[in-house]
Amino acid sequence: MNTPHPHSQSRGRWVDHAHRLLFDPHARHGYAQTFENLIAWVIIFSMVAIFAEHVEAIELAHADFLQGFDRVCVTIFTVEYLLRVWVAPLDPRYHGKSFARLRYMASPYALIDFIAIFPFYLTALVGVDLASLQLLRMVRLLRILKLTRNVVPAWREFQALNQGRTFRAKLYALMEPTGHSGQLRVYVDNFIVFWVLLSIVCVVLESVQSVHNILSLQFILIDTVAFGVFTVEYLIRLYIAPENPRFKRAFAPHGAYVLSPQALIDLLAILPFLLETIWPNQVDLRFLRVFRLARLLKLTRYTTATVTLYKVLRREWQVIFASVFIMLLLIVLAASLGYLLEHESQPDKFENIPQAIYWAVITLASVGYGDISPVTPWGRTLTVVLSLVGVGIFAIPAGLLASAFTDQLRIDRDEFKRQLLEDLQAGDNLPTRKAAIAEEAERLHLSPEDIARLQKEAQEEFEERQREQGLSGLVILDPQHHPELVAMQASVLCHQLSLLAEHIDPQVLRERKTGASVLHPRLDEVMTVLKRP
Structure with missing residues (x-):
């Protein structure tokens, strides 16, 4: 019997580890999505650098930087290409097939990856004339096709949905x-x-x-x-x-x-x-x-932030309106007092009350540009008081909005959990309900972890309600609409309870937490009735 060589086993483990870590989107502790995002950003920045090279003023001033950045991009793309070739035998498209790596190298995505790095190595190893060099530089624009690696599967998913x-x-x-x-x-x-x-x-x-x-x-x-x-x-x-x-x-x-x-x-x-x-x-x-x-x-x-902000403003508009009204009242009052106290000393700066409103606003907001400032003792005293009062007055709307914003986020999450609970009560065979829940989760930008946590909470609450109602998954029919079915259901339940009463000790039921609150008060009477012939 042939045994695998230790080095072969070691290489296999390394290939499997690299595939799960960087290329398997379903791996629990992998970084496939992070790796794809990194490559996407490198592609975008490399395209910006390529366009910058075609601006003569930028190329002359930053030629060394652009060349160095292109080398970094090519290095990253080369490492990506070699890694994908290395783990190709574990790719679901080539797994179990002969010459998996060669099959991958001949695939469209691999050819695009190769074209992304080919011009750099060709110009570095083989001398080319200026026209060929410009053509090879233009070929680098095909790097943008690397982004289709994720778009094509998304398109197929969209078609299926x-x-x-x-x-x-x-x-x-x-x-x-x-x-x-x-x-x-x-x-x-x-x-x-x-x-x-x-x-x-x-x-x-x-x-x-x-x-x-x-x-x-x-x-x-x-x-x-x-x-x-x-x-x-x-x-x-x-x-x-x-x-x-x-x-x-x-x-x-x-x-x-x-x-x-x-x-x-x-x-x-x-x-x-x-x-x-x-x-x-x-x-x-x-x-x-x-x-x-x-x-x-x-x-x-x-972004859902604007939708949440709109809900907050609509819900708290009375409180916000009251705080804004107080602010306006205080601004007019401060401007009037400033005009009365400073008009004689500075008629050019406090010429009238509308002109003094500017000073009142910047003073209450604790900005204080310094272009208009009181010179009389009473005017300076008023400025100190207004500065202290303004800290609290302008902080009220900000605090209200922050608190209401947090409450609205909590309300949205609770509403989403309520929808999940309704889905559990209605059954999982309602595709329209599932679509609505998926839409709401996407609107709230919930992460998979948040969705899983809310689903778990909804499941626990649903099971708790079942225990409290003593249903345990049993569907209770309406006797007014289905009297025959209710009678049949009652007969079946009585028969099942009779069978249970013959084999279960009442003391066992008393010791169990589940159902004890429902059966314990009259448990002996129930068991006696059930054991009657």
């Missing part, structure tokens, strides 16, 4: 969190967020004249692509408006969506580019460029 659904329903699942969205919607959201952030960075850098002179063409190209992305998104959301529960019952779902706050924000994201293109000489371009910062509001769609 949306079998038999309409095209508009699929688009809605792609743009909004539902039980049919899957991981692909996350990638779509990340893609839109990336273009929002990139366009905002370009608007900020464009205001720097030296940067604008160097990257003016790049800014135009990025803004054009961003406009295309945001326009397609706006049209898609307009098309899927009838699928949205908020607008489904409206007389004109598309019109209701157009007038919604989020749609207006989406329109503001593309409107500056349209106005600048249609009327280039009739509109203030500086105003439009700054107005493009409104795209930052698009990020409110991708």
